Amino acid sequence: MTRDSKETRRGRWRRLRDPGLRDRGLRDRGRPPRCGSSGDLRKLSQGRLLAPSAICVLIAAPALLLDQVPPAVTFTQLLLGCGLTVHAVRQRDRLLAQLAEVREVARITQEAIVRPLSRDLAGTHVSTRYHCAVRESALGGDLYDVAVTSFGLRVLVGDVRGHGLEAIRLTAETVAAFRELAHTVPDLPSLATGLDERLAPDLGPEDFVTALLAEFAPGEVRLVNCGHPAPLRSGQRVELLEPAVTALPLGLSPDPLQYRVRLQPGDRLLLYTDGLTEARAPDGTLFPFLTEATHALREPLPDEALNTLYARLLTHTTHPPTDDLTLILCQPTHASALPARVGG
Template structure:
């Protein structure tokens, strides 16, 4: 009986194939060389060296080991290109979401954008501000999905807001215009959750399109839930505006679901109201946002796995006559 039928060398190819998937080109070449040497050793030990069956299998192994390093090179090149693309996307995202900490039309606006782990995909969190003839307008939103497509929709949403915020007479009209402008950019399953705020003397006007409710911090901390749910942009929202009175020293926190969905190792959600109450006691807005993010990290026990956008707005003091009620 031919010994090679009981001692084949083809399984030796498993090592180079695994190396091609996991290792660098250089290490893959080393593994291929080792596999060829091992096959020769098996042939010599089994007495099959020089037989026709051995020569056929060894020729196949030799051909495979000549091609496999090229496959490893192609894989590593694709991985490097993907890493560069993600880095460019991250840089673009940071450029779009420019940091702010300044007074705008009588309101101090402070922003933070925290990426998830560097190796994670690009998220769709977004924010922007515009000083318009109708007052300071703020947008915070979240595009469904991740990756370059989400980044494209993020850029499209911000560009539309920057163009339309100055001409729409009120927030419902602005939401309607945004929805129409984004419709050609969105696929059937795409949408953008968003909350828009417009600051006036002693109050803020809000429209919430399927987004986490803003938080007002003053004598107490409370979520400013809309009176009726409104679908996200892209799902034909019927915008409903609601108004909230602001007393001297009140702050308005707008954020993305990276805050509300942050979980501890045991699955416990981040206690937003309790931790925000503590963090927003910091006198300076920048310190308040830094404290809030530190509390998120302490709760999760590690860097959060989802991107997080935070926008803290603190209007200047308003006349006493405008403080008769807390909420309209």
């Protein structure tokens, strides 16, 4: 990878983080859909049905405009029109079957890459919610995964800054690399570096992947943030767990630094993508993320907490999210009562 292409991606990442652009709602303006879509197949179906329909109209037009039509002509028109109609219906049925097959493949792919979770893993309860912004697709640019390793429970959440089928490819590649490296790399900074080295050769000039890595141990969580929104801890108090320095996203040769946060009994950690923090009402008002998350995370059950947060998001926006959205709620079941926060 050339230095110029890497600098191009770094510049784009910095522009996306610019508060002025974010406040004016320009971050997502003009951005192509990041999900693979079956819309092209639907357009093809409409085009193939339009031609025979037009022919049928042309054939039937004389019968409607003329008072007298020879019987032979009328019969020929009727026969030809019926034949074209049958052909059009068969074409439509075949294309609808193909569309259903594409959607089923997308669903299976989603379940293989972003597996829904709601269970205890290595002493931590993990619940997830995932929404793809493109209706016809099941998989977009958001990604997440968990791995129970000898180093502890490890969690990844990320956001691919590509679009279309390329985003799906990078999503799958990132998750596959995490599933392999999470079990062999001893610490999170090395894991982030390993992911970066795997992804960088295949990234386009403006592509990168923001990522947050978390590793749970008794009484604490270790974090590495590569250009991703900071996680939220809720418990005796609610706070964003910002790193002292945010590393660059994967693909931009980040210099990842680990930081640790002590966990009190009952603490929860919410990991998410920017589909939550950048959602807007019809008048452009940003979703009040901290206020609404604080309210939702009071729900006693993790699944209900995520359901409440998503419902409050829909109430604010009045429509399903227009960006991909991932929510992961982690609640250690055996956290020891230790000081609130330590470094390194």
